[in-house]
Amino acid sequence: MENIVLFQKILVVLFTIAFFWKLVKYMWSFLSMEKEPVTVLVTGAAGQIGYAIVPMIARGAMLGPEQPVILHMLDIEPAAESLNGVKMELIDAAFPLLRGVVATTDIQEACKGVNIAVMVGGFPRKEGMERKDVMSKNVSIYKAQASALEKNAAADVKVLVVANPANTNALILKEFAPSIPEKNITCLTRLDHNRALGQISEKLNVHVGDVKNVIIWGNHSSTQYPDVNHATVTVNGGDKPVRELVANDQWLNTEFITTVQQRGAAIIKARKLSSALSAASSACDHIRDWVLGTPKGSWVSMGVYSDGSYGIQPGLVYSFPVTCEKGQWSIVQGLKIDEFSRGKLDATAQELIEEKSLAHSCLN
Structure with a gap:
């Protein structure tokens, strides 16, 4: 009788192992299935x-x-x-x-x-x-x-x-x-966003991956506004404000802005050709974050259709800070805009209003 019970227990164990082995194989085959192109x-x-x-x-x-x-x-x-x-x-x-x-x-x-x-x-x-x-x-x-x-x-x-x-x-x-x-x-304003990250990285001699949450507001043109008022750098495991670390508002409000705004022209002057490599890389960054999502606690800059956020006229395609999740972007809300920044946001919006009007006149 004891032998029969033991045999039954062994059978149960063997069947259990077989079941779980098949389950593991099925899950592995499911997980390793190639995605549709x-x-x-x-x-x-x-x-x-x-x-x-x-x-x-x-x-x-x-x-x-x-x-x-x-x-x-x-x-x-x-x-x-x-x-x-x-x-x-x-x-x-x-x-x-x-x-x-x-x-x-x-x-x-x-x-x-x-x-x-x-x-x-x-x-x-x-x-x-x-x-x-x-x-x-x-x-x-x-x-x-x-x-x-x-x-x-x-x-x-x-x-x-x-x-x-x-x-x-x-x-x-x-x-x-x-x-x-x-x-x-x-x-695409991610190229400008990445340029801003690069300038802060160079200025502070830190890894560019430790700099986050710069913002490009507005048009992909010389009126764009590279904004570091909400940007941080990861230092010793914590995030510190860029303005505090740079400790030079004059540079941040002048040379930094114009360098980012005019970077494309500077590259053309240097290599006699446009910034193709960085534009291509930034386009990949833009799509990757849009499709796969932005890292938690970080945002990126994208030119998107304005819904009136931050006082920007609806109906313009304007660069905002956004987060992305499950293939959808959302404009970051509630950021404080100081008087200096307000002027910059409005100036680049005005250029876009003029461009929109010009484009519509070309349709007639």
Whole structure:
């Protein structure tokens, strides 16, 4: 009798082990299942920023090291041969996450089924051109691209406009793609945000990863306002205010601001070309935080559709401090704005109001 009971206990143990082994194998197979590829569009992909960003996306810098991607690359007809060369290089690089590449000059084909659109292509200002001439060209481009995205992209497509004037290009795109939610259309001010982090890091001789919560307010232009009033640096496990550590309000209110505002021009002067590498990296940062979320206790700067926060006119695409969670951004609320900052916020908003008016005049 005792032997039978013992045998029954052994059977129970064996069945239990077998059950848990199957459960572990099932959970492991579920967790290790490859994710569905995300389709990412890059316009102007044969240009400098495009050439810099597509390998970053293919390597996982934008969506993470476990997210497969399909790249759609668009450029204008004169750049078709160069665009095909970029495709050849992507194939030759044998990126494990890259599940397909489409290189095309057809905007409809490029936008088909895209989940994320990085709008790098635009008409640059050339010597002798008036501001209205550049705006007119870009209004036409973004009107057409808005229509193509609305018709062909995934319903929940996330759009990042990089091409200048980025804020107003994003606004035009939003107006001509009404079915895309306004919260899904943003513009790049993360480059300016990262530049501000870099300047504080250099000034204090600290790791850039220890600096957080700078803010870029307003337009991606020379009127933008890099604000450190709420920024901190992690020192010995605690966060200390940047203003306290720098201990030089004169520098923070003058040279720091103008350096960030004019950094793009300084890089062009130094390398005779625009800041393609840092723009590409910042675009990846922007999308990654938007999709995967911002670290707890930190915010980033994004050009987003104003809801009236901080007294900024609704209907502008304006850079605010935001946090991101589950693919959604939210403007950080309740930050104190001093008199100096108020003037800066309003000045860059006024420029955006003027740009919006100019863009609308180009539509008539």
